[in-house]
Amino acid sequence: MAVGTLLAVLVLISVTAFLYELYTSQQEMRLLDEERSREKLEILEAGFWRLDEHTPTSTEPAGMEHALSRLDGIEATFESKKVQEGIYQVDWVAEFSLPSPDDVDRLYMKYVGVHTAKASQEVYLWNYTSGGWVMIARARPYEGYEDVVIQVGGVRHLIGLDGRVKIRFVSYADEPFECKVDLLTVEAYLEDSGRVLVRVLNDSPSTVVIEAVWIISAGSHERRRINIALAPGEEYVLNLEAQNIGFKCIVKIVTRRGSIFQVTVRPC
Amino acid sequence: MARAVSPVVATALLLALTVLAFSMIWEGVSSWISAQRGGMLQSIRERFVVEDVWFRVEAGDRTLVTVYIRNVGLADIEIDEISLNGTVMDMWVNGIQVDSVEIKVDAGVSIDLRADGWRWKPGAVYQMVIVTRGGVSTVVCKP
Numbered sequence: 404m405a406v407g408t409l410l411a412v413l414v415l416i417s418v419t420a421f422l423y424e425l426y427t428s429q430q431e432m433r434l435l436d437e438e439r440s441r442e443k444l445e446i447l448e449a450g451f452w453r454l455d456e457h458t459p460t461s462t463e464p465a466g467m468e469h470a471l472s473r474l475d476g477i478e479a480t481f482e483s484k485k486v487q488e489g490i491y492q493v494d495w496v497a498e499f500s501l502p503s504p505d506d507v508d509r510l511y512m513k514y515v516g517v518h519t520a521k522a523s524q525e526v527y528l529w530n531y532t533s534g535g536w537v538m539i540a541r542a543r544p545y546e547g548y549e550d551v552v553i554q555v556g557g558v559r560h561l562i563g564l565d566g567r568v569k570i571r572f573v574s575y576a577d578e579p580f581e582c583k584v585d586l587l588t589v590e591a592y593l594e595d596s597g598r599v600l601v602r603v604l605n606d607s608p609s610t611v612v613i614e615a616v617w618i619i620s621a622g623s624h625e626r627r628r629i630n631i632a633l634a635p636g637e638e639y640v641l642n643l644e645a646q647n648i649g650f651k652c653i654v655k656i657v658t659r660r661g662s663i664f665q666v667t668v669r670p671c
Numbered sequence: 672m673a674r675a676v677s678p679v680v681a682t683a684l685l686l687a688l689t690v691l692a693f694s695m696i697w698e699g700v701s702s703w704i705s706a707q708r709g710g711m712l713q714s715i716r717e718r719f720v721v722e723d724v725w726f727r728v729e730a731g732d733r734t735l736v737t738v739y740i741r742n743v744g745l746a747d748i749e750i751d752e753i754s755l756n757g758t759v760m761d762m763w764v765n766g767i768q769v770d771s772v773e774i775k776v777d778a779g780v781s782i783d784l785r786a787d788g789w790r791w792k793p794g795a796v797y798q799m800v801i802v803t804r805g806g807v808s809t810v811v812c813k814p
Binding site: 407410411413414417418421424425428429431432435436439614615617619624626655657659660661663 | 689690693696697700701704707708711712715716718719720722723725737739741743744745777
């Protein structure tokens with residue numbers, strides 16, 4: 404009787420262990436499938452572009468360019484001046500030098516800074532044809548941290564013949580304040596048939612890992628391992644070398660969970 | 672008059688019968704669990720993605736199809752057969768013909784598919800059937 408019970412218990416344990424393994428596997432795969440079905444990478448733009456990032460070469464007031472060139476907590480501090488009764492203003496300029504001005508298709512300005520009091524902010528670029536400032540963005544009054552990317556198209560008049568770009572920030576408040584800027588860079592999109600640029604946004608509720616990218620043209624199917632994790636809402640620029648592509652190509656983005664997103668890239 | 676067996680012998684016989692019966696049950700249960708592990712559990716844990724299918728022409732005007740498969744599941748997979756519109760294709764990995772292709776979890780493999788006298792036709796639609804230990808998957812593709 405005791406031996407029989409012992410053996411029956413052994414059989415029961417092994418069957419139960421197997422059923423548990425079956426159940427946990429089903430749960431794991433259900434979770435994996437759900438996460439895969441929720442994965443969404445939005446392809447914001449794609450083209451034959453090269454992306455060059457530039458840091459400021461000089462500033463007005465002078466000597467702040469190094470503090471602006473890296474997101475490292477070292478800030479350039481601009482103090483406000485009283486311009487009218489009850490109006491305080493911070494006004495500063497940064498200059499960039501682009502090596503291939505004729506090829507520039509568009510510019511992206513990246514700005515990370517802080518207002519120590521609630522202040523509005525206007526951003527201008529110097530128009531080298533008309534000889535005046537052109538407003539490209541206006542921020543609602545904010546206090547504290549601001550992290551923005553400003554896209555500027557139609558840049559022909561905004562870049563000097565020697566490649567210079569001047570950007571001006573003017574902030575206003577009704578009390579004295581400081582504008583502390585940690586980063587100001589310019590990304591220049593240059594037309595380049597030898598490179599493919601794809602800007603993607605993780606539009607899903609969980610982190611997406613881009614496992615690989617396929618660049619497919621008439622004569623080749625090339626897989627490149629990427630391994631980039633994107634948090635929800637995060638943007639990323641894939642700038643890929645693409646030699647001998649010809650007229651157009653297809654870019655397939657493959658995630659670690661196995662979702663595939665693709666875009667056809669044609670010359671601008 | 673027949674003599675009854677002694678209690679010691681009877682107990683030994685009963686014990687032997689119990690052990691024999693349960694060893695048969697154990698054998699049956701073990702082989703059932705083992706079969707389920709290879710079948711049901713494998714098919715639950717198996718996931719793969721066909722990242723790319725490339726219809727190509729190689730030297731000598733022969734045609735082939737290159738398929739890249741990545742294992743995104745929780746178990747290793749073994750591809751036993753790939754057919755295109757019913758034609759069972761020969762599988763080649765890194766220039767060597769193979770009977771089956773094993774793909775570890777998170778790994779990917781590029782497989783060249785060829786068949787004697789078979790040519791793909793531009794514009795035609797092909798149904799690729801991939802047979803693994805865990806089941807059968809179908810992918811529709813065209814050159």
